[in-house]
Amino acid sequence: MTLFPVTLTAARAQRHGKTLVGPIDLGLGGAGVTAVIGPNGAGKTTFLRLLHGTERLCSGTIRWHCSTEEARHHQAFVFQHPVMLRRTVLQNLCYPLALRGTPRRAAEDQARDWAARIGLGDMLDRPAPMLSGGERQKLALARAMITDPALLFLDEPCAALDGRATREIEDILHTAKAKGMRLILATHNMGQARRLADDVVFLLRGRVHETGAAQGFFNQPATPQAKAFLEGDIVE
Amino acid sequence: MDTLWGGLTKAFWLVVTRDSDLLEIALRSLQVTGIALAIASVIALPLAAFLAVRRFRYRRTVIALLNALMGLPPVVVGLIVYLLLSRSGPLGVLGLLFTPTAMVIAQVIIIVPLIASIAHQSIRDLWQEYHDLLISMNVTQGQKIRTLLWDCRRALLTASLAGFGRAIGEVGAIMIVGGNIDHATRVLTTAIALETGKGDFALALALGFVLIALAILINLAIHVLSRTEREGRW
Amino acid sequence: MKRHLVLGFAFTLLGGGAFAAEDMKMAVTTSFHNSGLAEVLLPEIKADLDLDVHLLVVGTGQAIRLGEAGDVDAILVHSRAAEEGFVATGYGTHRREIMYNDFIFVGPADDPAAIGTALSATAALRRIAETEAVFVSRGDDSGTHKKEQSLWSNTGLDPEEFGDWYRAVGAGMGAALNTAVGLNGYILSDRASWLNFGNKGDMALAYAGDPVLFNQYAYLPVNPDRHAHVKHDLAEQLEQWLVSDRAKALIDGYQINGEALFVFNADAEAEAEAAPAQ
Numbered sequence: 140m141t142l143f144p145v146t147l148t149a150a151r152a153q154r155h156g157k158t159l160v161g162p163i164d165l166g167l168g169g170a171g172v173t174a175v176i177g178p179n180g181a182g183k184t185t186f187l188r189l190l191h192g193t194e195r196l197c198s199g200t201i202r203w204h205c206s207t208e209e210a211r212h213h214q215a216f217v218f219q220h221p222v223m224l225r226r227t228v229l230q231n232l233c234y235p236l237a238l239r240g241t242p243r244r245a246a247e248d249q250a251r252d253w254a255a256r257i258g259l260g261d262m263l264d265r266p267a268p269m270l271s272g273g274e275r276q277k278l279a280l281a282r283a284m285i286t287d288p289a290l291l292f293l294d295e296p297c298a299a300l301d302g303r304a305t306r307e308i309e310d311i312l313h314t315a316k317a318k319g320m321r322l323i324l325a326t327h328n329m330g331q332a333r334r335l336a337d338d339v340v341f342l343l344r345g346r347v348h349e350t351g352a353a354q355g356f357f358n359q360p361a362t363p364q365a366k367a368f369l370e371g372d373i374v375e
Numbered sequence: 376m377d378t379l380w381g382g383l384t385k386a387f388w389l390v391v392t393r394d395s396d397l398l399e400i401a402l403r404s405l406q407v408t409g410i411a412l413a414i415a416s417v418i419a420l421p422l423a424a425f426l427a428v429r430r431f432r433y434r435r436t437v438i439a440l441l442n443a444l445m446g447l448p449p450v451v452v453g454l455i456v457y458l459l460l461s462r463s464g465p466l467g468v469l470g471l472l473f474t475p476t477a478m479v480i481a482q483v484i485i486i487v488p489l490i491a492s493i494a495h496q497s498i499r500d501l502w503q504e505y506h507d508l509l510i511s512m513n514v515t516q517g518q519k520i521r522t523l524l525w526d527c528r529r530a531l532l533t534a535s536l537a538g539f540g541r542a543i544g545e546v547g548a549i550m551i552v553g554g555n556i557d558h559a560t561r562v563l564t565t566a567i568a569l570e571t572g573k574g575d576f577a578l579a580l581a582l583g584f585v586l587i588a589l590a591i592l593i594n595l596a597i598h599v600l601s602r603t604e605r606e607g608r609w
Numbered sequence: 610m611k612r613h614l615v616l617g618f619a620f621t622l623l624g625g626g627a628f629a630a631e632d633m634k635m636a637v638t639t640s641f642h643n644s645g646l647a648e649v650l651l652p653e654i655k656a657d658l659d660l661d662v663h664l665l666v667v668g669t670g671q672a673i674r675l676g677e678a679g680d681v682d683a684i685l686v687h688s689r690a691a692e693e694g695f696v697a698t699g700y701g702t703h704r705r706e707i708m709y710n711d712f713i714f715v716g717p718a719d720d721p722a723a724i725g726t727a728l729s730a731t732a733a734l735r736r737i738a739e740t741e742a743v744f745v746s747r748g749d750d751s752g753t754h755k756k757e758q759s760l761w762s763n764t765g766l767d768p769e770e771f772g773d774w775y776r777a778v779g780a781g782m783g784a785a786l787n788t789a790v791g792l793n794g795y796i797l798s799d800r801a802s803w804l805n806f807g808n809k810g811d812m813a814l815a816y817a818g819d820p821v822l823f824n825q826y827a828y829l830p831v832n833p834d835r836h837a838h839v840k841h842d843l844a845e846q847l848e849q850w851l852v853s854d855r856a857k858a859l860i861d862g863y864q865i866n867g868e869a870l871f872v873f874n875a876d877a878e879a880e881a882e883a884a885p886a887q
Contacts, residue, residue, distance in 0.1 A: 191511065193510050211513055215511070216507075222505060222507060222508035224505070234522075461679075462678055462679035462680050463677075472680050473665065554665040554666075555666060556634075556664060556665060557651075557663075572639070572781050572782070572783025572784055572787075573643055573807060574807035574809070577807075
């Protein structure tokens, strides 16, 4: 399934008459990790949701290589605050597979496999909402990846996590990237962006302020605002 | 005080000696209310989930209506059901008046709004929690409702138990549509009303204690059963 | 579990009255039921006729409504005017007198209005009104209530104009007796309800015996011309039984605390009062 390239043309999202992001004109290619960065309130989350299709596009277009519906089918989303189904770890992992009609046996085998991979192999029957923050986020990540999406959105996945959990999650993301999964990651952790990203979208006040390859952007940002942001100044 | 004590001892003896009349009306109480509860739950729980997830024009009106109907006076329900089922009423040909079925119908009408209202609140809260995830997973409306109902099952059990409590303790409506006929439609509550009318307070009270004990037992049993699922509490 | 419930419901639907024997519904007054006579008669009826009589215990007013609606097959009540209206309008086929008992005045044991020495029911009521002793009225349009109203009209007094001492409770006999006991007031009751009443408190029989207080019970089958579904055959069978010698023995022999309650006065030979022209 080929989702990319995706092209945004004057894409805009608004709520209560106030523009949240946009208008955005942007094209994204089909490989690697894109880090979406910018100060708080720049519209990173809304931008991700707009692409994912859970934020309504109020004007402009988003055009995938395939149909929007197909594209949606091959995406998954990991939230900053993971939403745990009030079920066991195993059942959480099985849920997206069950939605797609995977037979129960096969789904459980896959779920066990994933649980082992994220270090929750001995907690299969634990209620997911009772896990620690790091365990929950790993579970959310595994649950998103279990259907093998072509594109995975991650919204500040490590914002509330300690170093160890962050490393574990980044390891999983590296592996996914190596296997060819496309990742779009919103983060305000510049270290993480440097470690993971191939290219960068820098958002400011709801608009794309600068884009480019990660290395170039971090070493030599083109705009003064991006430079100020990278140096830790307050950017409005 | 004497009457209270008399009622307690009488209740004790009725239960210990397995009084056949008591057994009969207690079982009928359970049967009528059990069936009413099953039907009401099948109607009310999906309705509650539907109201929680679906935005439509008169949604708020329907919810407000359900909340208002929670306080529906059972006597009024009884009277309306009576008029509908009466031989001279629109459904008279069914011949259901003064049967347990008529009592079930009245109880269903009384507890559907109650169960739906309580269930709706829990499901709405869970839906707020699940909203982003389920929307992201692109679930269908049916999958959404099934997920919410399943994951809300403890709260829904509580809602149903509230309905059970209201139904089994109800007397006004089933007195009118059931007629309190001995060996046919007499249940614990109507028997209590009858004995009170006869001034036999001790027996009335004894039946009342049996009713209370029954309600407590059912509640305990269900909570114990649902906890043995070993899914922890959250 | 669920399946059992569903099955149970199906059975309930199928067998509104799934009994081996035949059954019919009869509306009776609270006072008749409270007498306890039904518990003597029903098993005998079952034994003799293999007939389950389902009793709906209501006030006379509601009993007549149930008959008019066709929700019962016969009624057994005690309010002559209402019964005759029921037959005249064609809802009942005829009116058959079965038995009578009597009304009594029940009041505080010390009898503050001294009605115990009154010479008639009318005089007794006058004394209550003069002393303004608390009087509890059924106030529910029942046979007993209608009786009470007719007694008041004999005195020439109008309950509408009475003060606080006259309490219309709008309840059945038992509930009204409970209220009277609570208020320590006078009340008109049928003898049977009073004798069987379990919560007598400090109350006692205060006045009885005036023939005007006799309380005639009549049996009225619902007219099958009005309601084709009523079980008229069973209603007629029951009527034949109710006027039989067997019923006579049971009714006359029924006692509470050694007191006979009812006097059988049905005329087994006589034709029932003719039904009006259809």
